[in-house]
Amino acid sequence: GAVVSQHPSRVICKSGTSVKIECRSLDFQATTMFWYRQFPKQSLMLMATSNEGSKATYEQGVEKDKFLINHASLTLSTLTVTSAHPEDSSFYICSVMAGGRDTQYFGPGTRLTVL
Amino acid sequence: AQKITQTQPGMFVQEKEAVTLDCTYDTSDQSYGLFWYKQPSSGEMIFLIYQGSYDEQNATEGRYSLNFQKARKSANLVISASQLGDSAMYFCAMREPDSGNTPLVFGKGTRLSVIA
Numbered sequence: 001g002a003v004v005s006q007h008p009s010r011v012i013c014k015s016g017t018s019v020k021i022e023c024r025s026l027d028f029q030a031t032t033m034f035w036y037r038q039f040p041k042q043s044l045m046l047m048a049t050s051n052e053g054s055k056a057t058y059e060q061g062v063e064k065d066k067f068l069i070n071h072a073s074l075t076l077s078t079l080t081v082t083s084a085h086p087e088d089s090s091f092y093i094c095s096v097m098a099g100g101r102d103t104q105y106f107g108p109g110t111r112l113t114v115l
Numbered sequence: 116a117q118k119i120t121q122t123q124p125g126m127f128v129q130e131k132e133a134v135t136l137d138c139t140y141d142t143s144d145q146s147y148g149l150f151w152y153k154q155p156s157s158g159e160m161i162f163l164i165y166q167g168s169y170d171e172q173n174a175t176e177g178r179y180s181l182n183f184q185k186a187r188k189s190a191n192l193v194i195s196a197s198q199l200g201d202s203a204m205y206f207c208a209m210r211e212p213d214s215g216n217t218p219l220v221f222g223k224g225t226r227l228s229v230i231a
Contacts, residue, residue, distance in 0.1 A: 034218045043206060043221045044160075091158055097215035104150070104210075104219060106160035 003027055004096050006107035013084055014115055021079045021110045023094035029074035030096045035067075038091040038109075050077040050094075084114040117141065119207050119222035127228050128197045135182070136192040136225045138207030144168075148213035149190040151181065154204040154224070163205075166190060167213055197229045 005024045013019050023033055031052045036044040048069055049057040056069035068080040081088055093109040120139045128134035140149065151163040166174045166181045174181040182191040194201060204226050208219040 032216045038158075043223045044219075046218045046220070049216075049218060093158070093160065095160075095219070103162055103165065105162065106152075109158045109160075111158065 003105040004094065004107040006094060006110050008110060009108060010111045010113075012113045012115065015085055016083055019081045019084055019112060021081070021092055021094075021112075023077045023079070023096075023107050025075045025096045028096075030077075031074060032097065033071060033077040034095045034104075035069065035077075035079050036093050036095065038093065040091075044093065047079075047092075052077075081112065084112070086114045088112065089114045117222075118220045119209055121207055121222035121225050123225045124223075125226045125228065127230055128194075130197055130199060130229055130231050132197055133193060133195045134197055134227065136194070136205050136207075136227065138190045138192065138222060140188050140190060140207075140209050142188075142209065142211050144211040146213045147209055147211040149181070149183070150208040150210075150219060151179070151190075151192045152206045152208065153201075154206060156203070160206075164192065194227075199229050199231060202227060202229045 007022045033050040035047045037047050038044045046059050047062045050069045050071040052071045052074055058064045066082055071077040091109050091111050095104050095106045097104050118141050147168045149166045153161040164174050164176045164179045164181050166183045173183050178195045180193045204224045206224045207222040210217040210219050
């Protein structure tokens with residue numbers, strides 16, 4: 001069964017609104033979750049590392065005030081895209097490390113379209 | 116410099132044949148992990164196989180095997196007995212060091228098309 005869930009799977013919003021994306025670790029506790037972004041026909045790019053109980057670490061070029069990350073519990077991290085614009089339209093996907101050193105599991109992703 | 120290089124934007128393979136997807140990596144760390152993921156059109160990232168830098172044996176998972184050549188810094192994915200359902204994007208990824216709290220860096224991917 002699924003190890004990581006994301007909600008919503010798809011969202012369409014108007015420019016200027018905020019969108020919240022949830023990432024849940026279903027079977028285990030995760031002190032660290034990762035958020036990636038994937039533009040059409042491109043690869044996954046790391047946006048930020050979400051740490052439970054502390055501030056997220058953002059990659060260079062990712063605006064922390066625009067992409068708010070809250071990792072309030074060991075099973076939930078949220079990404080809020082504030083004042084979304086059409087250029088924020090992308091596939092957002094989270095991942096969690098699970099069960100030892102090898103596997104990193106990904107959520108099913110959220111496709112965001114900003115009109 | 117690119118950490119992960121996948122030189123094949125697209126590959127075609129006949130059903131039931133084997134195919135090799137290339138991946139080279141760049142690191143100065145002794146500890147690193149190499150991954151392959153499959154991404155079908157639905158977008159989900161499906162974990163296929165993992166190889167640790169200290170693993171002496173090449174990793175295998177069912178029809179998937181990883182041809183790990185450390186000196187050449189290559190980690191090619193071999194898919195045997197291709198099936199139509201194998202048609203998808205395939206991403207090679209690395210984390211350095213090889214620990215659970217390290218994110219993955221992905222290559223640009225290879226689109227595999229399996230022909231009946």
